[in-house]
């Protein structure tokens with residue numbers, strides 16, 4: 114049976130990588146190649162569909178695999194090329210098969226940021242490198258915060274009482290008018306989430322930012338359902354950015370919610386341009402950042418910086434990284450939200 118597999122991430126990307134389990138002659142015939150695919154080296158060749166029409170130019174080579182010979186194709190990554198290749202090969206009796214990937218290989222394919230890709234690649238490279246007990250555990254301790262989030266997409270929840278400016282912060286962070294902002298309390302009901310990039314360069318991280326409904330003593334069932342969703346979001350969040358209103362002391366529901374805040378959560382006292390009607394430090398404790406999001410839209414960048422600084426130094430690049438909770442527990446490296 115002639116099989117082909119997609120080895121790059123599904124969807125559109127700059128490149129797609131395919132493996133064809135067949136002989137060089139079968140690959141040449143299937144794709145109308147001018148030359149037989151060469152062994153252990155990639156050559157640029159035109160690929161032709163069943164009607165002899167060129168559909169892409171890419172790198173083609175043959176390699177030895179555990180079970181025999183494998184052709185590897187590095188093609189352009191658009192949907193059109195993938196569709197043309199699939200149609201050409203299935204039209205000639207080939208079958209597509211999903212590759213069997215180890216968990217770390219899958220994590221590398223799924224990585225959406227440089228940091229998450231590096232961590233997955235490091236695990237592949239140094240797999241099995243540890244003996245127990247190992248002095249290298251100590252080197253990982255300073256990067257506990259990173260290890261907690263490199264194996265997943267950390268979620269940052271924006272929460273607080275109604276009208277405090279949560280949606281204003283969400284939009285400022287994304288630098289787009291993504292959600293409705295209005296002077297009517299209770300504008301946001303459903304949680305809205307969007308991908309955000311934290312930091313730059315090699316250790317830039319992919320995260321999810323979540324805007325949420327206001328927390329207050331509402332008699333309406335809809336509001337209470339929305340607040341139950343916020344509580345679920347809070348439990349899943351890596352960090353919460355609490356936004357309270359300087360002009361309006363919060364009601365007991367918002368105060369109670371804040372009691373669940375972790376030490377690394379951020380606290381923002383917004384709308385200080387309207388005057389400060391109460392003191393969060395005195396009434397709620399903790400350290401608060403006074404601000405006016407309307408006048409200081411760069412506050413979001415300062416919050417991003419603070420979140421990243423709280424992570425400590427990035428992990429060493431020459432070690433296998435324990436990213437999953439049970440691994441971090443085994444290494445004595447669990448770092449909770451607290």
Ligand SMILES: Nc1nc2c(ncn2[C@@H]2O[C@H](COP(=O)(O)OP(=O)(O)OP(=O)(O)O)[C@@H](O)[C@H]2O)c(=O)[nH]1
Nearest residue numbers: 275276277278279280281295299300301327406407
């Ligand atoms: N004066 C002043 N107004 C602000 C500031 N930040 C936001 N606002 C205004 O406050 C109102 C509420 O802002 P939102 O961002 O909708 O507040 P929210 O917390 O999302 O409110 P809900 O969705 O109702 O929970 C809007 O009219 C904003 O323009 C600020 O720094 N100063």
Ligand SMILES: [Mg+2]
Nearest residue numbers: 279280300301
């Ligand atoms: Mg809102």
